Amino acid sequence: KAGVTQTPRYLIKTRGQQVTLSCSPISGHRSVSWYQQTPGQGLQFLFEYFSETQRNKGNFPGRFSGRQFSNSRSEMNVSTLELGDSALYLCASSLAGGQAEAFFGQGTRLTVV
Amino acid sequence: GENVEQHPSTLSVQEGDSAVIKCTYSDSASNYFPWYKQELGKRPQLIIDIRSNVGEKKDQRIAVTLNKTAKHFSLHITETQPEDSAVYFCAASRMNNNDMRFGAGTRLTVKP
Numbered sequence: 028k029a030g031v032t033q034t035p036r037y038l039i040k041t042r043g044q045q046v047t048l049s050c051s052p053i054s055g056h057r058s059v060s061w062y063q064q065t066p067g068q069g070l071q072f073l074f075e076y077f078s079e080t081q082r083n084k085g086n087f088p089g090r091f092s093g094r095q096f097s098n099s100r101s102e103m104n105v106s107t108l109e110l111g112d113s114a115l116y117l118c119a120s121s122l123a124g125g126q127a128e129a130f131f132g133q134g135t136r137l138t139v140v
Numbered sequence: 141g142e143n144v145e146q147h148p149s150t151l152s153v154q155e156g157d158s159a160v161i162k163c164t165y166s167d168s169a170s171n172y173f174p175w176y177k178q179e180l181g182k183r184p185q186l187i188i189d190i191r192s193n194v195g196e197k198k199d200q201r202i203a204v205t206l207n208k209t210a211k212h213f214s215l216h217i218t219e220t221q222p223e224d225s226a227v228y229f230c231a232a233s234r235m236n237n238n239d240m241r242f243g244a245g246t247r248l249t250v251k252p
Binding site: 058060062067068069070071072075077082083085086117119121123127128129130131132133134 | 141146174176182183184185186189229231237238239240241242243244245
């Protein structure tokens with residue numbers, strides 16, 4: 028069974044640009060969550076999608092958005108990039124959420140210059 | 141939303157000693173508490189989890205305890221080995237709600 032796949036693995040963008048990250052969950056998993064990981068800040072919850080609907084949202088500005096497609100694949104978009112957006116972005120998929128194990132992807136390392 | 145605090149942020153132990161990491165949570169409705177291990181350059185992976193209907197769970201050298209009244213849970217690693225060195229994250233979420241919030245992580249170093 029294929030694991031959670033995130034693309035691209037690495038990205039370098041310029042301040043003010045926008046970026047789209049992709050996450051393909053494990054087959055059969057309907058819940059996809061996104062996290063921002065920075066040194067010292069741990070895993071900060073961005074949002075969670077379930078059956079194409081955003082079910083939960085963390086405390087990030089509106090520049091961070093996402094969506095989920097009918098095949099459960101999810102994308103995350105960050106507009107008007109700032110230097111502080113440089114981080115490892117991880118997505119995690121689970122069967123339904125709640126008390127189901129979350130499986131993480133390898134992450135996308137975003138560097139904003 | 142849920143707020144999870146984790147202590148300590150760094151922990152260094154001698155091989156063979158025990159390590160304890162503690163977390164507190166704010167949402168009394170949370171009832172699922174997983175622990176993830178992240179080795180350097182790798183993705184976080186689940187090592188053990190506990191649900192609110194039990195107070196303790198053990199898996200070989202790893203155990204987790206939960207005190208719902210006090211809203212805290214702990215990870216215990218016995219007979220630590222150098223390969224236990226990693227960052228450990230606790231998390232909490234509610235049933236039927238995948239709003240899983242993580243603690244800030246504990247960097248565990250096991251010295252041989």
